[in-house]
Amino acid sequence: DAGVTQSPTHLIKTRGQQVTLRCSPKSGHDTVSWYQQALGQGPQFIFQYYEEEERQRGNFPDRFSGHQFPNYSSELNVNALLLGDSALYLCASSLGGRISGANVLTFGAGSRLTVL
Template sequence: DAGVTQSPTHLIKTRGQQVTLRCSPKSGHDTVSWYQQALGQGPQFIFQYYEEEERQRGNFPDRFSGHQFPNYSSELNVNALLLGDSALYLCASSLAGSYEQYFGPGTRLTVT
């Protein structure tokens, strides 16, 4: 049973560029949440997708956007990258109605 997978593992971008991160949920899960974990901090909630729609959003600017596909996989897009966007981006999946979230290994984004 495959767990949550994310790609790529690492990414280096320049300020002002755009980036797309990808996530495949655990088998059977239909809900995907994205978190940002800055160095030395706990994860912070970005947004959650269910039924291909953004269901809830944390305190992140509109530069952060996402998408969920019919197969429940998801993308996180960040435009106009800032140095402060450097972080580990975690994807978590869950089944609607369940409170448990299962996390992927993350994508390490470095903005130079």
């Protein structure tokens, strides 16, 4: 089992552009959560997808949106990129949506986004 896979691993964009990041959850998991990790900071929750719907959302603007597909994979989209969006974007998978056990997260290696 490859665990959680994310793509791309690195990418560079310019201000105003749009970006799409992809995530495949660990085999057997049905819930995907996205986190943003700025340099020197802990991960910050963006949103969670379960049963193809956004179930929870952190304090991020509407420029951040996502999608979950029937095979449980997920995408994170960021529109109108700002310099401050430069960060490591982590995908984490779990089982069962918002239940307590879903706090046990399996993380991917991340996608490092640089906005120039």
